[in-house]
Amino acid sequence: MPELPEVEVVRAGLEPAVTGALVTSVTVFDERSLRRHTGPGEDFVDRLEGRTVLSAERRGKFLWLPLGAQARSAGSGQAHSTGTGQARSTGSGQAHSTGSGQATGAEALVVHLGMSGQVLLRDRATDDRLTRIRLDLEHPAHGPLRLNFVDQRIFGSMAIDAMLATPDAAVGLVPSQVAHIARDPLDPLFDDRLFLARLARRNTGVKRALLDQTLLSGVGNIYADEALWAARIHYDQPTSTLSRARAKLLLAEVRLVLAKALGEGGTSFDAQYVNVNGASGYFSHSLNAYGQQGKPCPRCGRPIVRESFMNRGSHFCPFCQRVRLPV
């Protein structure tokens, strides 16, 4: 499951390769991979071909490529891209998108890997099985390039989305689909105090809170279990009963595990997650709790347990991680 470290590895791999590249041709093999795009496949293709990729950005598990203004006719050697990036300001549409954030006319290609998505950089001759969307690119310095969006379970998606100026200025623009997501804990502008205050006000279990992308983004099932194990907190401990000290410890452990996994290139099981070159990460060798049911807890030696929770698995040490109610 690609979470923050895996998505960041993809972003970092993409950035030097695609920045400045022109999208020359787009092929949609399966429109279900456009579930987050408003409009049919042809619209996606029309709005992407002829655009230039400006950079590669990320927040939490969302990845996006800001796009330059659209050339008048794709394929022709446009002299001036008579920039009409404007115009498509969604009319009134986004009453729901976030409640905050202002349309700017700028757009981005938003990528979410979902459960099994991969972005693979190839030469023009290479195809990958289960490719749902293919972008052919032309980079002024590096030449032709192919970007295959591969996704077995089709929980991931690509979309052209409007960039909004959020009140949360400083960073500038985020796609409308990302505007309601909180910053991730590796973001230098992540607000610890705000997070701790909101966490304390929640009336739910702590793992539910960790997985809530509007509270903090980038954490999924693997790193939630790992951070909770490291902090010795039970996944269903009510957030309102966590002391501030333990909440701060948890946040610190979240940061640690995300940073460590990032340093090791992410977590790979089989070929479910790979970097843009198709290589696996090594963090699966460092897991203490996730997927370790039946194996001894690296801390106390008692077996790790897996319980069903939120339609997924929760892995923890029943001895080290017990619900502690305040006295």
Add this chain to the structure above:
DNA sequence: AAGTAATCCTGATCGC
């Protein structure tokens, strides 16, 4: 209104 459950998806793997 906040919190929770349901929903979407299919290739790989397992058991018989």
Add this chain to the structure above:
DNA sequence: TGCGATCAGGATTACT
């Protein structure tokens, strides 16, 4: 060898 059942869970939608 074949085939059906099972499994994985992020984000959105739909309820209560």
